[in-house]
Amino acid sequence: VFGYYLEVSKANLHLVPADYIRNQTLVGAERFITEAMKERESAILGAEERIGELEYALFSDVRDRVAASAETLLGTAAAMAEADVLGALASVAARWLYVRPLITTALILEVKDGRHPVVEQLLEGERFVPNDISLSAEDRAVLVVTGPNMAGKSTYLRQAALIALMAQMGSFVPATSATVGIADRIFTRVGATDDIATGRSTFLVEMQEVANILHHATKHSLVILYEVGRGTSTYDGMSLAWAVVDYLHDRMSARTLFATHYHELTELAALLPRVRNVNVLVREEGDRIVFLRKVADGGADRSYGIHVARLAGLPPAVIEHAQRILRQLEATSSTVRGAEEGFLPPIPSRATGALQLPLPLAPLSAVEEQLLSLSIESMTPLDALTVLHTLREQLRHRVEETRSATQPGKVVRMKRHRKNPN
Template sequence: MTDPASSLTPAMRQYMDAKKEAPPDAILLFRMGDFYELFFEDARRAAPLMDVVLTKRAGVPMCGVPYHAVQSYVARLLEAGCKVAIAEQMEDPRLAKGIVKRAITQVISAGTVLDDTVLNAGRSNFLIAVLPGKARLGVALLDVSTGDFRVTEVADRAGLETELQRLHPAECLLPETVHTRWQAEGWPDAPAPMVWTPVDDWLFDLEMARDALCRQLGVASLDGFGCRGLDVAVGAAGAVLSYVRNSLRRDASHITSLQVYQNDAYLVLDRISQRNLELVEPIFADARDATLLGVLDHTATPMGGRLLREWILRPLRDCAAIGRRLDAVEAMVRDPLLLNELRESLAAVRDLERTIVRLNVGSAGARDLLVLRHGLAAVPGLRALLGGLDAPLVRDLAAALADLPELTGLIARAIVDEPPLAIKDGGMFRPGYNADLDLLHRAAREGKDWIAQLQAKEQERTGIKSLKVRFNKVFGYYIEVTKANLGQVPADYIRKQTIVNGERFITPELKELESKVTGAEEKSKALEYELFQALREQVVAATAQVQATARALGALDVLAALADVAARNGYVRPVLTDAPVLDIRDGRHPVLDHLMRQERFVPNDTLLDVEENQLAIITGPNMAGKSTYIRQVALLVLLAQMGSFVPAKSATVGLADRIFTRVGAADDLSRGQSTFMVEMVEAANILNNATPRSLIILDEIGRGTSTFDGLSLAWAVAEYLHDHAPVKARTLFATHYHELTELALTRKGVKNYNVAVREWGEKVIFLRKILPGSTDKSYGIHVARLAGLPRAVIDRANEVLANLEGNAINEAGKPRLARSRRKAGGEEPAAQPWLFEF
């Protein structure tokens, strides 16, 4: 029987071998000349995702993409959730004997991307692994593009979900058995478009993980990193390391440290609060400036941009740690000239973190060495500037900076100011760096001079003034003669090609000169490649120092950005305390304060504690500013705990362990839940998880059901928050249920506030000011008028409202009972007693 493989071409057999070596779920891009080719099912699957034509050759489905644009096509496949294996040509096809050798050089998944054209410079790209244990879940996270490697453990699935929402990972590794179980039971709540990736269970083996991590980090024990007792976290870290090594197809030498962190060191912000407060992503995609990140991001470096995002999503819970950040920001605010110089110096620094990683994994070019050189060259000046700032954190960060003068000097001596993009093109090194390279460059130059002289000589010998000596990659050097002059071509010319306007020839002398020129050029390119690899090895030996410097520069950049925002916008330093209080004078919403250029934002006070001012009931009309105000308070607490100044006249902030928000459900309707169900699920989460150290903001609890059901639930929730000792959190409760204001009569911790309104005839002016006391006017019809409802509808609504308030509607299908009359003890329907009079 004939072996099917025997009918395949050598190249196709090579492809099939590579396909067997690639992960079974990966799409294989197979380099053939100037294209990456895809075959069989990979081609069918990838062609529509990459928007290329699917064709057939000898019955085999195939498609291809040009090699110089491959990263853009890889990005499309990754966005579609695919994994990609790259098979490269391992030798020059011109020098190959037989079929060109090819091998898989990398496997790219969402969490192992290294290419800058695919990565977002302003956010980390975390690959994480999760290992459920008997009592806790281990979590390991690694940003492959920077070497940032951390581990922690969480108590339960809810803790895992919180961590996923904080990290926004690109990919999550799970033991295959866990992946299968969670697929059946339901996935934890994770931010889109994170990819769940099953891997072999044995990759999480504890002993294998310990051994691999110790070898990677060059230590005998992980105890020095704080890993004692964190077995499931160590198992997860081992799986991450193994997965990355397999993806890179080489040692991950840029992973030089491991950090253990504790989740209780950070204020918890779940997915709902991140969305409702619009911290880093706007609710509407085209409004990035309308986020807290958009306001604060005055960073000058990519490292700072990524770290700022993390600080926003992971505010601190330790007064001393927050104080260190605030001391640094205050020192910078006090010296605006120094701050400006500092920011200008930081602007000269590019992405050192990701550059040193590309050099480690072999994907960097000569231009990356210049990025490193210029970034490190800025360090001495930065260190000198920082010496003028009296803040412990600044001193610590300055001490972590390494300028590495020997390394920067070496790069300066070696690499030209404008090197080519590709290291195999040559032209990277300065004259004088290597004597052998200089000789080869001289030989190539002289050969080209000889060829130019040959053109002049042949023009003279033949009398053909238009004769040209040209070059292309297919034919090498040749002599081109136009049709009009073909009769003057000497007998020793050898015809090589006929073209539209004439013919091309070669001569023995020309080919001899070509051999000298191209031989010298090829040898010089090969030598440059060797020299570059040797230089790269010298540079990567300083990886740990460069990474530490990059991290310190990122932190300095964030502090400088916060200082710049504070100085420009009149922010003040908050006072942090462990007491459960919140006292803000003239607080402003940081985003709206930034966006409102044409009018002044109206500031407001806030006073909350767990005794006399624990629950603030806020009433007032739609569009008056209730929702803005309660979000504002949450943002000011977050700003304070991340170490930022705040937009206020003064602020005393008692540390919060969590910020809970219930202010809308637009995001969750696609999950198949009604608005009211989403509202109740979010309320349940708050009531079941809040503590006396939490901050809660509630907007319109109970609005998604009937009036009496909604009022009943809102009343019960408010009572629970006030009366239930394990909760009793500082709470802002905005509502249209004016009946809730009666709680202040029976509970000392409840205080009523309203949003000031001024009436001018039929006009209503919203003053945006929060005042003590309650109101029972909603002005809903006025808002409807502003929204553009027809005049007839507005007039009829006013008529119905007057009838309802005056108990004047007749029996023709219209309600008769006004709330004011019920409360006064008037007519009462038997089936619906006044709910809160017992």
């Protein structure tokens, strides 16, 4: 509070020089200051303010000098940044054996032994498995990619987009050869996220992104779609995924990679001339599966979700229960396949008489057929109770048959119910 001072006991007050200035009196002593001490105190207390003023003056000087040379400095920075990027791309290309892609205006994407530029650098104790990519707006516009969980579908899709992007930015690409048709835009719908703050669910966010793609993609675009429709019910999701592929194929023939677990979509290859199926291979070894990471022509028929759940560490009891449920569902399912069983409604823009796509519909059971044939208006309460009892007994009998069929060691021959033509 009092700064610098000299404290003198009362016994020595007679020795205090005349130029000392009394500053404070205590019980047994007095405190004094001098002019020199007062000046030093002021200098120290004002030093912080003077430091700030000096720093700002120096900053202003540097700022003015930089502003005077701004154009030269910005040009130098841009040149250094470009050299840095080119040097980094060249270094990576040399280290990881990238190749110079052939850029063309043709609507194709042909990659031989393509690799994911990030994943291959992060693998430890495992070699990255390269894969070919072949897209052409003329005869191979849409690739429907199927395969198990964790097999590498998303990596395959992402590496296609990255190779196209790297080629167009002037970089070499991770492949043994690549011919890249220039894309006006690269659209992606990969991953799952929501937006709680604005009240948008994961499925709504997904649909909005798909809508943006369908409204703005052109025949020159590259489209990457991953598991479209998974956020809603099975039939809703499958129908949406089917319609999206059909739209991309018919309206614009955009080069498209479409990964899905809806294996029914593999039927599109037989119905649409520019759709092809590819799948990520696995090898079964008893209860285990080995991910081969290799993409081959053709569609997959299983997703091996329970195997992946076992790898994730789910309790054995849960895995065994899931396997029992899966066997029961597979035994009782009877999905209608083939165009003779039903058709999707025509798309408005499609010409009359053009090919329509079959919708996988389940046939009516005997109980459902009886319900539809009932004339409720003419039934008495007793008749209704009698019919209800009969239907309940039929359902009970079917449940018992199903439970018996799924017991270990029993083989069941499934019957398909068809409507009586009369």
